[in-house]
Amino acid sequence: MVAPDQEAVRLPAIEGQVDVDRSAAVRRKLSCQCIDPTGLLTPRDTGEVLTPFGTELRAYRGVRYSGAENDWEVCPLGVFRLSKSSITENNTGSPIIQLEAYDRARTIARDKFKTPYTIATDTNAMDALKAIVKMTFPDCAFDTITSTVTTTAPLLYDAGSDPWEAVAFLARSMGCEAYFDVEGRLAVLPPHDPNALPSPDFTYVEGQNSTMLELGKEFNDEGIYNGVIVTGESIGDQLPPVRGEAWDDNPTSPTYRFGPYGEVPLPITDNLAKTEEQCIAIAKAQLALILGAASKLAITCTVNPSYECGDIVRVKRAKSKVDGLYSVEAFSVPLRAMTQALTLREQRPTP
Incomplete structure (x- = not known):
C-alpha cells in the first residue's frame, strides 16, 4: 500500500482476488480482505x-520456498487506486477491512476535462495520448x-468528457x-500477431501432470464480427474519405x-486515418482483437499470476475435441486460493 504522502506500508491480505478483463474500459480490479493487527491503519x-x-494498493502473489524463511518469489498483479473500504468486526478477533x-x-476517466480540450492539427497521436495521461x-x-x-484537424473535447x-x-x-x-x-x-509467435506462452495439455482442472466450451454468434470496415473522414485536408477493410x-x-456465416462487419469511423493504408492497418488490428470470439473456453487451472490479456496459450483436451491456440481475454488471480479461472478466445491467424 502506498499512501498519498508516498509512505509505503505492508498490508496483510487474508482473502482477495484480482480480476482482469480485456473488454472492460478499466482492465484490472482488486477486491480483498485485510486485517490490521495493530489497529493503527x-x-x-x-x-x-x-x-x-x-x-494506491499494489497487489502481489508469490511463493515461499521450504527451508528458507525469507526466500520469497513474488509476481506483481497491478497498481490500484482505492475506491471503497468497509470494516466489519465480531467478537472473535481483529476487524476485517474489505x-x-x-x-x-x-x-x-474520473478526471474529466475541466474546460474544452483541443488537440491541434498535425499533432503526433502518441504525443497527444501521453499529454492527456500526464494531466x-x-x-x-x-x-x-x-x-x-x-x-x-483539431480534435475537440467538451468540458466534462472522459479523457480515458x-x-x-x-x-x-x-x-x-x-x-x-x-x-x-x-x-x-x-x-x-499469432502469425509471428514462435510458440504459445503457456500450454494446457491433458495428462498426469496437467495443471488444467476443468474445461467448458461455448459457441455463440452474439456480437461476433468477421470483418472490420474503417472509414477515414480525413477532416481538415479536404481529401475525399478513405476506406480500408x-x-x-x-x-x-x-x-x-x-x-455459410456470411459477412458480419464491424464499422468504424476514424478521423485520424487519412490514407487507405492507415485504414487497413486499423482494421487488421481490430480484427485481431475479435476474430475467433465465437468459440470460447472457460478453464479452471492452477494459478499462474504472470498472465496478461492477449497472451497465447495452447489447450488440448481430446474428449472435448479441443486442440488449438487461444488468447487470454479475461482471468482472475486469487491472493490465497490455488486455482484460477481463465476465459479464452480461439486464436486464428489474421489475413
Whole structure:
C-alpha cells in the first residue's frame, strides 16, 4: 500500500482476488480482505490512509520456498487506486477491512476535462495520448510503440468528457490497445500477431501432470464480427474519405466471409486515418482483437499470476475435441486460493 504522502506500508491480505478483463474500459480490479493487527491503519474518519482519497494498493502473489524463511518469489498483479473500504468486526478477533480498487484507467476517466480540450492539427497521436495521461499522472511511465499517425484537424473535447475515452480512441487510431500493466505503466501496444509467435506462452495439455482442472466450451454468434470496415473522414485536408477493410478470409474458418456465416462487419469511423493504408492497418488490428470470439473456453487451472490479456496459450483436451491456440481475454488471480479461472478466445491467424 502506498499512501498519498508516498509512505509505503505492508498490508496483510487474508482473502482477495484480482480480476482482469480485456473488454472492460478499466482492465484490472482488486477486491480483498485485510486485517490490521495493530489497529493503527483501521480508518476512523474520511481522509485516512485506508479511505478512498488517494491511496494506491499494489497487489502481489508469490511463493515461499521450504527451508528458507525469507526466500520469497513474488509476481506483481497491478497498481490500484482505492475506491471503497468497509470494516466489519465480531467478537472473535481483529476487524476485517474489505477493500475495492481499480487500475489507474479509472482515475483518468474520473478526471474529466475541466474546460474544452483541443488537440491541434498535425499533432503526433502518441504525443497527444501521453499529454492527456500526464494531466492526471504527471510522472506516468509508458510502454509504447513509435507512431507516425498525426491529427489532420483539431480534435475537440467538451468540458466534462472522459479523457480515458480519448486515450482509447487515439490508441485505436494507431492500431493499438491502451491499458495499465502490472507495474502501473501505461502500455500502448498492438495486439499479439499469432502469425509471428514462435510458440504459445503457456500450454494446457491433458495428462498426469496437467495443471488444467476443468474445461467448458461455448459457441455463440452474439456480437461476433468477421470483418472490420474503417472509414477515414480525413477532416481538415479536404481529401475525399478513405476506406480500408480486413476480413476473415480463411476458407477453413467457420466465420469465413464467403461461407455459410456470411459477412458480419464491424464499422468504424476514424478521423485520424487519412490514407487507405492507415485504414487497413486499423482494421487488421481490430480484427485481431475479435476474430475467433465465437468459440470460447472457460478453464479452471492452477494459478499462474504472470498472465496478461492477449497472451497465447495452447489447450488440448481430446474428449472435448479441443486442440488449438487461444488468447487470454479475461482471468482472475486469487491472493490465497490455488486455482484460477481463465476465459479464452480461439486464436486464428489474421489475413
